[in-house]
Amino acid sequence: MADAATIRSEAPDGTGFIRAGSGAPVLFIHGVGMDAAIWQPQIDLMRDRFDVIAIDMLGHGASQLPPQNAGLSDYADQAIRLLDHLGLDRVAVVGHSMGALVAQELALRAPSRIGSLVCLNAVFRRPPELAQAVRERAAALDGPGDPSAIAATIARWFGNPIPPALTDAAAKALAALESVDAEGYARTYRLFASADTAHADRLADLAVPALFMTGSEDRNSTPAMSAAMARLAPVGQCLVLSGEKHMMPIASPQKVTQRITGFLDEVADVPASAEAGPAFDAPAFDAMEFRRALGSFLTGVTIVTTIDEAGDARGFTANSFTSVSLDPPLVLVCIAKKALGHQAFSTSRGFAINILAEAQKAASGIFASKASDKFASVAWQPGQTGNPLIEGSVAVFDCGMEQLVDAGDHSILIGRVHDFTHNGAQPLGYCRGAYVTPGLSQEALAAAAPSGTQVGAILENDGRVLFFETAEGAHQLPAGRGLGAANDARSLRGKLAAKAIDAELGFLYAVWDDATDASRTHLYYRGTVDSPVSGDGQVRFVEIERIAELTIADPAVRSMLARYARERAEDTFGVYVGNEVEGEVRPLAKPASSAPIHTGPIHSGQR
Template identity: 80%
Template sequence: MADAALIRRTAPDGTGFIRAGSGAPVLFIHGVGMNAAVWQPQIEMMKDRHDVVAIDMLGHGSSPLPPENAKLSDFADQAIALLDQLGLASVAVVGHSMGALVAQEIALRAPSRVSSIVCLNAVFRRPPAMAEAVRERAAALGGHGDPQAIAATIARWFGEPVPAGLTGAAGTARSALESVDAQGYARTYRLFARADTEHVDRLVGLAAPALFMTGSEDRNSTPAMSAAMARLAPNGQCLVLSGEKHMMTIASPEKVTHHIRAFLDGTTEVSVGTDPAFDATEFRRALGSFLTGVTIVTTIGTEGEPRGFTANSFTSVSLEPPLVLVCIAKKALGHQAFSTSRWFAINILSEAQKTESGIFASKASDKFAAVAWQSGQTGSPLIDGSVAVFDCDMEQLVDAGDHSILIGRVRDFTHNGAQPLGYCRGTYVTPGLSQEALAAAPQGTEVGAILENEGRVLFFETSDGFHELPAGRGLGTPQDARSLKGRLAAKGIGAQLGFLFAVWDDAADPSRSHVYYRGMVDAPASGDRQVRLVDIDRIAGLSIADPAVRSMLTRYVRERTEDAFGVYVGNEVEGEVRPLARPAPSAALQSGRR
């Protein structure tokens, strides 16, 4: 079969178009400066199941010019006339950028002609500064193939310089811009510059199922715009493709077309869970990044026997009435007992109860033989030594995928000042040396921090070209210029300290200690030339005077890559890395499967 892009046709009114394939009809409408041929990848990937029609908009390709003061209705009427010529009563419409505005106009003017609509990189209610910039570009349009204007457009769409992987896509866009009729381009762009508010009050009447898709890096057709349109459209959905820019239709055609086909082929909801790129293992790891407490949930079985399982899926729901919830997997051994019970209790564990947590996360036959407990008001077991307990009536059982949600109305509760047991990334977490205790440490203690911001670490560059981490005499206060907090405050740096990362003594002076934390930092003001944010993968190439700090940073880079941090204890010559905690006995702890 001949290349579909070369089978160009002309309608009686002069409209140029490409048609290929068979099946459910789809009309593609390009953006300003492009033409029907830019849909070549989509045509090739969809013609096996769709009758694909790609139109040259007025003023583009081989189509006639639009009126001097064109309206969206002029472009919509052109497309509807083509559908009439081709005998297509109803089609799905896919529009990109300006083409998305035309697609909306068709669906709003002739709803019976549109079965569904996909708006790619559409504009909607531009912010004032952005609107002014677009109007200025429209007013400054030059003659045919203006090299300066084309270069600026390519840079805006693809970056400057164009990344190596996008040179082909950029070349396709550049060829279209160089060949477009200058007058047609100018008239269309002037309309595009003012049409972003055309449908503000009309989208609520868009009856067709609508997908608004854009790229996360599209600065002119932003994710917020697509989300706003999807909220207004009665059957609207929003999808943002990570890392994509304005010309994602030709920069990542496979990805974009996959989502177009899924939507047009009857997918009723765009969901990350159905995306073939969705990684369930990584999803579980991401959920595990949430630092939680650990609980043992208990009840009494049908024969009066105590039942229980370990879970960290606990949260408060309401103060009035007092409601809490916890989740249990449907395949858990105790699911039947808990889903049919009228009562249950939630015991929040202390740092001293790791053993109890492990027992109730296991398949041990008599878990309660290893713990001291007593009955609460509801009869549910309350475990001694817990930081807090909530004795609950079953308020509601909610079906939620492969889990059930137990919502309890708290009848009685107790709590104390013990330190709770933490859980994160598959391990029990004990932060160790608290910042409060550190504040009272000897003044000679050096306290520093590895502060991260979006994959970069904060350093201070010295006058002789070395790099050092922020550190000071003691944790201190913002008013103490020699302390860590004081040094950060003096440079206007906002930081949040997290877990302890390393503690070591000077080999030459054992009375002098070094304590370093991990933490996060806001992007510092650019005025201070000593402050540097360095990409993590470039840390190895820095000049760092202190060999102990250099060694610590090498470990930091490695452990961050492995997502498994420990705490170094020793001196600058020798020591050991101790895990934050031992791994939990069972991966089932995450969702309470035991």
């Protein structure tokens, strides 16, 4: 076992490698055009706890050239010879890009030697246009390194122009590309161009826990590819890092290394024969926030999505959604057995449930149809597990498959939530064969209200409520004469627009008549708001628990806010109806402590 020093050595067969640290051994395999030194950030971050070995692949660094028509087995055999030379019987292996293909080959050829597998930015079943582009690049690699080709590669990996934050990483990659042996690079790249299907029929035999991790912005090693590989591997897991591209190990080394070490720690005691299933425990959840996210579903409409075995996005419309458990966080949705997508979803490793907003009615119809390219109609991005998340949704639950339950002519998909988001947008509902749009009540109520009605809003942002501060130091909620429009300076919307406040109004919260002026009515909505960017000195965000400390002139508003703080803490809201002296709160739903109501499937779409 190595000590704390970094050792740059060569094995008897000429293989170059770096070794540093002590602890559980981890073998790192780089991608095409790089060398062992590209892993220096991981070596520095892991050497205190791990015995880190980084190999120079055949044709790279100090290692000898691969055969003229090399296969993945040649590169895997090189790694096995190095392990034998170092006296290592069993290691974890981490591979990037081409190195991930070699790592898979190694785990499949010598399963007794590999304890766990991490595949970073791996390719799998490239779509035809991408496969053609890679083959064309490979065909052009017959001579010395082409500066223009190298520049194009750097631009593809890091962007053009290169963001300042990535300058050092790009320089490191450029130096490796400029120094790599041209023939070794060409032979390896030609293999890389054709090896994306090498394990398509073999991943089911992968006996070890495997993490397939890529970046959401990687256009060549896409999230769909990682999700498909994780689905095929018996103990596979997909993780997508938001905003990252192909060279994320050097572009964001701390983030990537943290995920690698977290995975290695979690699977360290999992035997190779462990029952197939996710290797990770679900992250800790804020139970109240999770309950609020689930509450976004108003007998509503969802689009359920996944990635199928071929790496294609699949989805169907359903309103057969419900929460199952807070601890562990479980949800379920139903799909008809006759649906075209039943095979893909019933055999998937996970799925995402996208709760639709009012504006997404058209998307609901498309995903309930047999349209051939449903995802062309929506903007979406992969979640942490690789499942498609549809932009603009009221709430999204990104799940791993917990259990598949046979239920008559439907299958019940029970998912363990790995990640979720939600917002204050109006949900799209469905009842008695028709869509329901609760948000229309705002317009209808505003139109029916007397002309002198004061309309205000309690607008929340990350546990804070928006106020306008007066010159005397008092605080007021945003309010105006009627709901109005942005160009009506006296209305609520006009007053918000004047301060560049982007607000989303939700449900009605309070209605009361003015005790001194019977013709004047007050309406207040709940809603959400983005942080203003205008720099207006009158705009204040106040934590909900500190609202009671504010000076608020109107006693009715002060009383309403006290109720809001209480109901917000209990997550049980009602609507106040009466006048500013007396009235009643009419609950919108049963208290959170009541048993949840579970409803059966109403309809489920296809594909």
